[in-house]
Amino acid sequence: MKVHLKVWRQRSAGDPGKIVNYDVADASPDMSFLELLDVLNEQLVLAGEDPVAFDHDCREGICGACSMVIDGQPHGPEKATTTCQLHLRHFRDGDTITIEPFRAGAFPVIKDLVVDRGAFDRIIQAGGYISAPTGAAPDAHATPVPKDHADRAFTAAACIGCGACVAACPNGSASLFLGAKITHLGELPQGQPERDSRVTAMVAQHDAEGFGGCTNTGECAVACPKEIPLDVISQLNRDYLAARKARRRSA
Amino acid sequence: MSYLDYTVGAPVVDRAAPDGPIETRWERRRFGVKLVNPANKRKMHIIVVGTGLAGGSAAATLAELGYRVSSFCYQDSPRRAHSIAAQGGINAAKNYRNDGDSVYRLFYDTVKGGDFRARESNVHRLAEISRQIIDQCVAQGVPFAREYGGLLDNRSFGGAQVSRTFYARGQTGQQLLLGAYQALERQIDAGGVTMYPRHEMLELIVVDGHARGIVARDLITGEIRSHLGDAVVLATGGYGNVFYLSTNAKGCNVTANWRAHRKGAYFANPCYTQIHPTCIPVSGEHQSKLTLMSESLRNDGRVWVPERKGDDRNPNDIPEGERDYFLERQYPAFGNLVPRDIASRAAKNVCDDGRGVGPGGLGVYLDFAEVIARLGRPAVAAKYGNLFQMYQRITGEDPYQVPMRIYPAVHYTMGGLWVDYDLQSTVPGLFVIGEANFSDHGANRLGASALMQGLADGYFVLPNTIGEYLATNGHIQVDQDAPEVKQAEADVAERIDTLLSIGGERTVDSFHRELGHIMWEHCGMERTDAGLRKALDRIPELRNEFWENVRIPGTGVELNQSLERAGRVADFLELGELLCLDALHRTESCGGHFRAESQTPEGEAARDDASFTYAAAWEYTGRGTAPILHKEDLVFEHVTPSQRSYK
Amino acid sequence: MPSVLLKYVMAVTGAIMLLYLVLHMIGNLKIFFGPEALDGYSEWLRTLLEPALPRTGMLWIVRVVLAVSVVAHIVAAIVLARRARAARPVRYAHRQPVQGSYAARTMRWGGVIIALFVVYHLLDLTAGTLNPNGVPGAVYDNVAADFAPSHWYATLAYVIAVVTVGFHVRHGVWSALQTIGLSNAATQHALKTFALVFAVLLTAGFLAVPFAVTFGLV
Structure with missing residues (x-):
């Protein structure tokens, strides 16, 4: 052809x-x-x-x-x-x-078609991890994880960090990428201790990188090659507000 | 003197190898390793090349220990290393299923699966550490598959009769890599690791016989700069792309390893290449890579071809009685779950017999009709949904309706740079981990063991053993203007200038394709003396033509992907020759290396333990000149070599 | 301020305005019960919570809350729009939106249209300066004069504005629910349907009045 x-x-x-x-x-x-x-x-x-x-x-x-x-x-x-x-x-x-x-x-x-997506790495650096230094782990079966939580974490963790969500978004927002990592780690018991600090730091980095805000048009979820669902953005928003409340409580 | 006239040098000795009871060797080695004072760790700078499972986990762990780490990858982000593509799972001797698994059994299975060409001590250590890896990954938030009770799920995997494979749908490699990547990013943020993405290592810097740094090219600006440190760790993966078509990523290359080899690191067992039985067949000349379908598919899929040659009916129209389920027929005990090398060769044999299916007759069916009928489509979709989807995307066929077509493809390379028990190469201060080294899989790797080895090396072995070298040698600052450093930089610059100035008539890819064709044809699933000699004739000719007739557009001071590929292909053109020589010298068949001359009457691989119970470590003597073979004798005290039988 | 918080501001202020719109619409529908009902209702609004509050006290409180909401909503929208523009400095040569509903894509221009209409609307039916009748307190007569067939252009402007509000609300309600974190995989579809039904009812409620006047039904 x-x-x-x-x-x-x-x-x-x-x-x-x-x-x-x-x-x-x-x-x-x-x-x-x-x-x-x-x-x-x-x-x-x-x-x-x-x-x-x-x-x-x-x-x-x-x-x-x-x-x-x-x-x-x-x-x-x-x-x-x-x-x-x-x-x-x-x-x-x-x-x-x-x-x-x-x-x-x-x-x-x-x-040409090559772009610099280092911003995604810096968003992960800001908090997209669970602090578990090598050797510090308890037995893998010490903490059972309900299957539906594990499944939801997996669905979000399937993100490949390609940036299609940003490319599709009319606002140039990386909220789907961000929400995917927040949901992946937030859904697991291991992710709880850093849940509030993670979302706060990652959102700040997202904005500092110059990504736009989400207007919930849903373009990102359609473009996503791994079909990350739009509700991870809702989760991101929920976690962010909860983190602010928690900070006010502890302040 | 011809390249074939290699000489045999002094045996290579693993000085770090512990002795005594195998169960306590790792324990005792760790105790024996000198410790580096925490204050000194801050001064020590370690260069880690590659950010896959081994490199990513090593860089993160070394930084956690307090070392200063510089991490390099050619991709735009460390998260893209090709470990990400591993589908099936990771083995661990947890025995969560109470089905008789143990460290010793995993050790035994791995030594046997490697066809008795791996070191017992290394493999036992791997089996011990396997359990810690799962703990570590779960703590990092790796979303392994779980059962309804919330505990981790396991499955059995190619070559194993116990369920010891942990998995995350068909994306286990991705999830494990993201765990290591996130640990790495955490250390980058903490300042322990300096990350150099889009940087390619083009030379190893050796000062006073010790590896002290690398020369890397910034792939965006073309800047060539040396990076110096107290030790260099190569975690640069395998060399399967010497075959051009493989399941490796397009960027996977041997350059870092080959540059180190040229600087004195021995290259061991290059001929041990693994051909994976379940890949999507080639569709045409344009094919740029092959896609693997996870071996886990063989748990439920049944492999068959038509009884009759040239039967081109729709597979669903071929009645049961006219199908040959050849793996189940030939290997009743293991059936479709025989190890990779056996499954691959069986598929090749039926295709050679004229019973292959699909374009060119290079394919066999992998049929899920039985399991879909037994468990129902939703259950099958839950297990393999994403793999089925991937197959359909690539071929345009629906595996729920028609059987998949599969054919073997180059997948993994067991050979690599020779390392001792501490994972140190023959160049002091140069450590090699993951697929890049040769150590743990012998002549054949079992399914779900690559992820295990990469993470074992990176998280647990290297961070412990590297201390011995660092503590013994202390911190010595290398001068950025030292003659060895300047020379290495100049060599890299000169090589690039030469490549750019050739201005010939052929593209880099056309050379790579041709090399791959020679390798697959003569050094693929089945190797013969005559074929290997033919390859050894053709490769130097092709290499000479490359250096006279390649055309690389653009300059060296910009993003120039043709130039990047040219450097890699140039090194493949040297490695390919060594690979064929190694295959020629090893006249036995073992694991992934099948010499047609050495088979049992039933057509199975026949080892020659009397002559070849050694690892072949090759020393570089110059481009195209005969290398020196150093043998490391392998001793089997616990697992007695036997003819592998999966009947 | 982080974009997530700005979105939260938009969601909360949007909800306040939406609550007002619902009450406004219910009040409008009094027209179907005759001039006394509508004018009486208007008078009642001015005496609400008397004597605890002075006459029109409650009305002013509502007006202040609304004004603050409007300003916050618009400021947040402008900041976010500017960020969105900066986030894509070079546009695509070829790009068709595939997913975003018409409503989602017209939020920004829709918002501008609504804001302009509100100014006109206040001058028309609150201050009365642009109203052909323009008698304070004579709400029924003012409305009737406004939407008389001869004054068709006011009716047209009103209809366009209300339809724009409908679109704005349709995406706005869904978006707000997502922003405050109420949507999830299970509820997403239901929430979108709710937003649509809500927007349609609101639009219909507001359109009923001008159409009734124009076609002589009241």
């Missing part, structure tokens, strides 16, 4: 960047979207042009590296699918496909 690509090209962070048109004549419906870009890049290298830079690694939908907006949707049109797992059989022969980087002030473009 043949596809026409409109790709965002930007040499470096300071470059203004623009959409450039390319044709790939020999694509196959069984190709993944990244393999399509591989083919394009081989074409470009042989033609003496600079290949399109894009982040990718595991190519099996779990590392969260791939990050592009395809025809206006982070990770493209398929539900619950990362770009690397999106296959061309979902497009038609002759389609024109627009490819842009994840757009957010907190995710500055490094080159």
Whole structure:
């Protein structure tokens, strides 16, 4: 099959960047979207042009590296699918496909489709963990966890930190990412001692990174390749308010 | 002198190995290790390369102990290391099921599963630590699967007859890695770890015979800088991508290990590569990687091919009587749960026999119809839902309706840099952990043991044993302008300049693909003397062509992904040669290494214990020149080598 | 102030305004019981809690609370909108929203329309300056004059504003419930339905009056 690509090209962070048109004549419906870009890049290298830079690694939908907006949707049109797992059989022969980087002030473009998502790491640094130094752990069965809590924690923990939620959000908010970690750790007994300090610090870091506020449009949950449910944001809000109350109590 | 004319050097000796009763060896080694004074720990700087399960957990734990740590990864975030893709689970001898498991049984199973090519002491330590790992991960908030009573669930996993595998749906690696990642991020915030994402190690710095740092390239700016410390830890994973198509991430590479090898670290058992039986078959020329379907699928799925050659009916139209459930037929005791190497080769054999299914006849069915009928679709979905979904996304077929098609693919490499019991390589001060080292899995790794080893090394072994080296050698500041440092930086810069100046006609990927094809063809599931010799002819030719005819666009002072790949492929082109030589020299079959010349009358792998009960540690002597083989004899005091039988 | 708290401010002030709107709508419906009922109700509002409070005391308290809520709501909205804009400095060349309802996407412009309408509405039916009748206390006559068929443009403005309020409330109610942390996987669907029903009833209640006047039903 043949596809026409409109790709965002930007040499470096300071470059203004623009959409450039390319044709790939020999694509196959069984190709993944990244393999399509591989083919394009081989074409470009042989033609003496600079290949399109894009982040990718595991190519099996779990590392969260791939990050592009395809025809206006982070990770493209398929539900619950990362770009690397999106296959061309979902497009038609002759389609024109627009490819842009994840757009957010907190995710500055490094080159072409590669953005810097270090802000997510810094949000985790602020408190997205349980302090359990190596060796300090009691037996794993010392604290049973009700299955429904464990399941909900897992559902939230499935976040791959790709940033599609931010890319989709009209406000550039990372609330779904934030809520997912708050819910994962807050749902477990091990996460209780730091529950209040965690949410307070992570929310502060989220804002400091320049992510916008949530307006509950739900775009994030639809774009999320791991189907993190929207209610983790409700959980985030609930925990944040509870933490403020607790702080007033102890102050 | 030809590359094949390797010489045999002095045996390599594990000086850190404890003796005495195996149950107390680790205990005694830990007691024997010198302690580093807490005040000195603050002065000591440890460089950790790689942030997977081993590297992430090691960096976090070392920082918790008070060392200053610099952590490097080529990805944009430490959370993306490829450990994240491990699906099935992690073994631990908890015996929560009361089904007869114990540390000793896990030890026994692992030595046997490794086809008697691993060190007993290391494996026993691994089995002991397995229990602490689960405790540690639960404390960190890893959401393992639980039962209704709130306790942890277990399942049995390839090659084991006890339920000792802990799991988090099909995303165990992800959840364990996020635990280690969060511990690491906590230490970054606390100031104990300085993180260098999007940095690639391109050289090891050795001063006065000791590893004292690395040269790394900032992948965004192209800046080449040396980072110096008191010790270097490589946790840089396996080299499966030498086959081009593998289940590894696209970025996985051997460069850090190979650079260390060139600087004196022996490379052990490179030919021990694991071919995983349950991967999604190749769909065409464009294929850039292979996707694994967790082996846990074999717990309930039944593997079969049509009885008749070239039977291309819809699988659901083939009646029971005309199906060959070949694993159940050949291995009645273990059936579909035989170890990976056996399952892979059995699949290859039926495909070679012309009974393979799907495009090109390179596939076998993995059928869930029976379990869906027995337990119902919801129960199956609860267990394997995400795997089924993944399969459907990639192939466009619904495994609830049609059997999956699977085919073996390169998955894991048991070989790696040689290390002693303390995980120290032959270069003092250079430690190697996780898949990057060679130590614990012998010639074949059991399912759910990679996560166990990575975390054992990172959380519990290295942070203890590294103290011996640091306490003995004390803190010595290396001058940033030392000639060894400047030389290493210059070497890296020169190599990059050379790559960029070739300006040939072929892309990096075309070389990588061709190398992979040679490796898979001649050094894949089945290896022969003739095939390996052919590969050993072709690889140097391809390497020469690479250095004359590769085309890399752009410059070295920007994000240049072609340049990154070129450096990695250049190293694969050297490793591939050593891998084939190791495979050629080991004329026996063992574990993941199957030499067609060495098989039992029934076609099973036949070891040659008299000649090959050793680990082969290779010393580098120059690109394309014959290496020196150093043997480490393996002694089996507890598990008597026997022909593995899963019949 | 953290965005989460600003959202909380919007939720709480929104709830106050919503409570007011419900009471306002119920009061409006008195028109169907004749001029005396409506004018009487208007007078009652002014004498509420007398003599504990002076005449129109309660009314002013309500007005102050509402004014504070309106200001806080708008300020929080502006701060959040500015943050949202800063959070995406470069826009997508090609982007269609897939999920967000029309209501969710029009919150900001809808809010502006509502604010402008409120100013007009106060000048029209509270101060009376823009009302064709404009007699203080003669609420029924003022309303009747306002929505007379000849004065159709006022009716049209009112209808547009009320429909905008309906959309705003539909997303606002759901959003507020989410913001104060009341929604979860089990209740999410029910809460969204509740928000929709609530918005529809409120809109219908407010539209009943102008339509009744225009079509001569009262």
